Amino acid sequence: MATTVDLPYFATDLPCPLPTDSEINDAADIFPKYMGRRIFEVGQHYIIKFGKQVNLLEGENMFVSENTNILVPRVYALYSDSARGVNYIIMERIPGESLLSMWPQLSPSEKDFVPLPNSYGSLGCRPILDDGFWTEDPEPVINGPFPSENAFIEGMVQKYLHDGGPSYRAEFFRHYLPRVLGGHSPTFTHGDFQRKDIMIQRESADSGHADGLETPRLKLTLIDWEESGWYSTFSEYCYTLTSLRWDYDWCLCVEKALEPCIPQALWFRTVRSEMWS
Structure with a gap:
């Protein structure tokens, strides 16, 4: 079924470069691991949610901010590592x-x-x-x-x-x-x-x-x-x-x-x- 944004998605206006794979792997979890999902922060700008049970649809849902006055974290990247079967959502901290x-x-x-x-x-x-x-x-x-x-x-x-x-x-x-x-x-x-x-x-x-x-x-x-x-x-x-x-x-x-x-x-x-x- 069609997605509402083109995937993979990478925003062009970033507060700083996106985290590297090594920075992601070394980051400490800010919430307990749950059902194949990890959530952690990298630096002052990024929250990353990734895992085999992470659905990129969550990131798509956050684009609701374009059509409402609800404050929603900005989405900076939505992508997958097909070799590992892992999805990544990088969003505003x-x-x-x-x-x-x-x-x-x-x-x-x-x-x-x-x-x-x-x-x-x-x-x-x-x-x-x-x-x-x-x-x-x-x-x-x-x-x-x-x-x-x-x-x-x-x-x-x-x-x-x-x-x-x-x-x-x-x-x-x-x-x-x-x-x-x-x-x-x-x-x-x-x-x-x-x-x-x-x-x-x-x-x-x-x-x-x-x-x-x-x-x-x-x-x-x-x-x-x-x-x-x-x-x-x-x-x-x-x-x-x-x-x-x-x-x-x-x-x-x-x-x-x-x-x-x-x-x-x-x-x-x-x-x-x-x-x-």
Whole structure:
């Protein structure tokens, strides 16, 4: 299937030369290795994600910045080492801390500032990468891309059956899920809107009040676009609610940032729990 950028991709305007193979091999991981993926930084400018389980589609998803005001790390290179079966994404290093680490320190007014970053499938009419639609071998009826919302919902049911769910429960889901989840159009969705994937920097505040009080200003950059794609409009809220840790008051901010889809989220969470129980 067609990619949305020509691969391999190398940006022409770089802050400094791209890391060499030896620099990449010698770099220290900044996150634990996970399922054939490594993430590390080289110098002051670059974050590199590479491995056999890294999908270059994540880098393509980050070009959403060309059509939105969402702050996204710049992509400097997307390429593969076919001999080793390894993919590389070289992206902009974003200074600051994650929203996960800074959340307890933020004032109520700063928390109010945190905004929602704004076909059913991945870019380029490709399969969805979310675990809820994943199979070891390609199965379009489960992985997509899906031509309609009904097919998208049926993909959830088929995944449930594929993972060993009993047929009578699958039939129950097939009967009721379209009633609850239906009637939504596709929209480009991040798919993993959690505090850990939001980098935050405090900027100099402006005095926006007559009493001279300063209005907090936070610069936010959304990272980790691996599972992004065209999902139903309820999906961002459902994925976010499903991943909530229910610590601190992030749950209250989610309700302000995202349009609540409570009935959809409850059913969505039920199906996901059944899959992974």
